[in-house]
Amino acid sequence: MQEILTQLLNQAIGELFGIQDVAFSVEHPKEFVHGDFATNAALLISKQIGKNPIEVALALVAYLENHKGEYIEKVSVAGPGFINFVCNREVFLRIVQGILDAPQDWGKNNMHEAEKILLEHSSPNLFKPFHIGHVMNNTIGEAIKRLAVYSGAEVSTISYPSDVSLGIGKAVWFLLHDEGVQKISDAPYLSSEQLNYLGDCYVQGTRAYESDENIQKEVRAITKCIYDKTPGPEYDAYLLGREISLAYFKNVVARLGSQFDDFIFESEAAVEGEKLVRQHTDIFTQSDGAFIYAGEQDGLHTRVFINKEGYPTYEAKDVGLLALKFARFVPQISIFITDHEQTEYFKVVASAAGKIHKQWQDSTIHRTHGRMSFKGQKMSSRLGGVPVAQEVLDAITEEVRERDSSLPKQTQDMIAIAALKFVILRTMAGRNINFDPETSLSFEGDSGPYLQYTAVRAGALIAKAGHQHLVPKLMKTPLEDTELLEKVLARFTEVVAHTTEEWAPHYIVTYLLELAQAFNSWYGQTKIIDEDATLSMHRLAIAQAVQITIINGLWVLGIEVPEKM
């Protein structure tokens, strides 16, 4: 439709004013009352030829009226010189029919057809708890993954667990000094006591490390065993903790609705990264016994890639990670998600890596999430720091249960996750989120459960009508009460496309709220199933299209819709 209008306008401008290449836009006005499309062409032309914009617009409209074709119903001038177009209703009804004909395809596009997209997100620190920051990462990562799927790409999702670090050495030290191997072996597999104990190892180990120099030496020795994979009780204890930690990670992300095709471990990336840095002494120069990259040459700052003790730092590991990603998956686009505090850091890594392989820098997209700050005390962690994912989810699920204890456990979980994910996804990614469970977390108004409820409600309507042998079916000349909804529905694919261009899921959230509000408002003032069977069937068809659109939209966001609520 946009293409048709653009072409038509170019033709009109050429014939009337004899100019070409006017960079006008054809877009949806914010308000539906302004029409279906609007263009600023007259404003731009008037500037070029020095005429009054309204006059220019009127001339254009006169021309367009005579050439408008079957899709355009009305052309008019508005405001300072905008030209508004109203499309024929047939245009929208045809789109809605398309939703009903192929619900599973509604919203998909071919922006990345046949491309390989690699996604990395939710990367945990083994031995440390999976906290609320990981949930943010996971939620955004999963949404971007699904957007990629909707764009026709062949998507692989991986995670990059941190499995070697001094911190892990500390945890293993405590594990060994507290007969911890016995303790976690005795506890039921993936029980909360087992996991809590592992978390304590990290905290206690860190505390011990800070208090005693001898312990520091022991911890470093253990860390070296882990790096070098030296057989022995240290490495065995490490392997046990690692296995439990990883299994736990898979468990938590599964609860959130995502799974991974593969892992690249930090220990692998470390080996690869160190090798690459040592191979490229032209890029990584020596300074104070360390290998550094002087980012100043690209307007950035210097970072250390191999420290003076000869160990690869996080920087080198990230270079190794890039190498492994492109070698194993050969993606056209590689996307990864981190906390936004890594933005500047990664620019340096990308700049350095780009000098080894241009593609590693050019094909990588870094998306970030902010921090979640907590005002209320309700969900502060047992560990005193950042709240643990499991605890947050349990607390929200408990609130859902208090609202309606009759719902199945699975539905309660779905609603809780929707509430939490919504809070994360509604905001432009990268910004901090003030999360006050008392006020931010909502089940009413703009919220995940509101969207779920709307879809469930539409579904209930159709089910009820089914008992009266009424089937959803679009009619040729229906009443006007569904016109607005038809127009809102039609925009879904554009919204998905826009969201994919920027990899910014919050656009979908905003759209779904708009759709849900339009639907609920209509529902509130219209009797959908009434005596007139023809009208009822048309309205049901609209309700079904709304249901499909919300379900598909929420699917992209990683939110499931229950049968009932």
Place this chain on the structure above:
RNA sequence: GCCCUUGUAGUUCAAUGGAUAGAACUGCGGACUUCUAAGCCGUUAAUCUAGGUUCGAUUCCUAGCGAGGGCACCA
């Protein structure tokens, strides 16, 4: 000190350089007692400051003020 991000109703968030800056929560007021009230209808309320570019600026540029993050061997 330098660099990046950011500043919108009382609160939490929106707004590809466009038309009357949208929602939700909160407050206040309503309707129905008929398809799911986690709903609907009404109402009060905002672009940090000062310049600039533009027909037009919340959006772009400059300066200031405030917030968050980063800046050599942690991850």
